[in-house]
Amino acid sequence: MSEQKRWQVRAPGKVVLAGEYAVLDGAPATVMAVDRYVVVEPGVSTPGGLVAVARAETARRLGVRLLDAPFVADSTAFHSGPLKLGLGSSAAVTVGAVASVYHEAGRDVESPSTRREMWSVAHEVHDAFQGSKGSGIDIAASLFGGMLVLRRGPDSRPSFEPWTEPSGTRWAFVWTGREASTPALVGAVRRFQESDPRAYARLLGEMAEVSEVLARRGSEGVEVVLRAFARYARLLGDLGRAAGVSLVTDSMARLIESARECGGSAKPAGAGGGDLVVAVFPQDGDVARFHEEARGLGMTPLDLRCATRGVHVRVKPPSAFRLKPGVA
Secondary structure (H helix, E strand, O other), rough: OOOEEEEEEEEEEEEEEEEHHHHOOOOOOOEEEEEEEEEEEEEEOOOOOOOOOOOHHHHHHHOOOOOOEEEEOOOOHEEOOEEEEOOOOOHHHHHHHHHHHHHHOOOOOOOHHHHHHHHHHHHHHHHHOOOOOOHHHHHHHHHOOOOEEEEOOHHHHHHEEEOOOOOOEEEEEEEEEOOHHHHHHHHHHHHHHHHHHHHHHHHHHHHHHHHHHHHHHHHHHHHHHHHHHHHHHHHHHHHHHOOOOOOOOOOHHHHHHHHHOOOOOOOOOOOOOOOEEEEEEEEOOOOHHOOOOOOOOOEEEEEEOOOOOOEEEEEHHHOOOOOOOOOO
């Protein structure tokens, strides 16, 4: 890498607003990219780690040779100590690694067409590394930034539609302090689907309906979002009970009730069972009280904002870079 021009790739995290589980069966999902970033840059990489695997596979697909310098991903902003916050760290690492190779190949990683191409690569690499099939909504958020709706067409091709929050919206994000395993929870839901397909179809149909309302009408007003959050939280609780897992834990349920008492509405953001809770409030909602209630439950409010810019490359002078030990 040139001493005159060193660079790093930055990829934001995500918070799912609606569509968990239902998106796996074709429903739309709405997501917000948030301003916690994975940074991919030169470092001492871990052989066989996600960065190395993603970069090698991307280079193979593009037919390019990788730079001699190994790369590493710093995802510490997505963790509290050893525990993940539920902001999509592995997806952002994958996106950053894939984008680093596209940048080396002379491609503009902020071009919409290039980002759509990278979504396919990153989605497949991420699924293979995780050993499970995801929706790719976390990949999309990290690539495109902002707020968007992921949809699948009749041919299963995804579309990425911008979503605008209604005026007067106030968001709040709380880390539960408990790490959740998305593959384990999704596996339990899939077993429920196999054991009782009719009940599964009924529940997921209702979740898809709420997801569609938020995707199509959420921008009309905060009341639409409040109702969608409240209903989706109830449905996630129902789904968890049917699947024999706790998607909405007791402490999460108490926090959701606190959001209602404070004039807002809250739900798990992602697979549930821990990680993150997202809440929405109108202008007169008592967010400060909600944060106090969260702390009283042993949870941690997070200062997150929408990351309007998706994955991008930052060029810095050589003095701004130090080779780091691998973390991914």
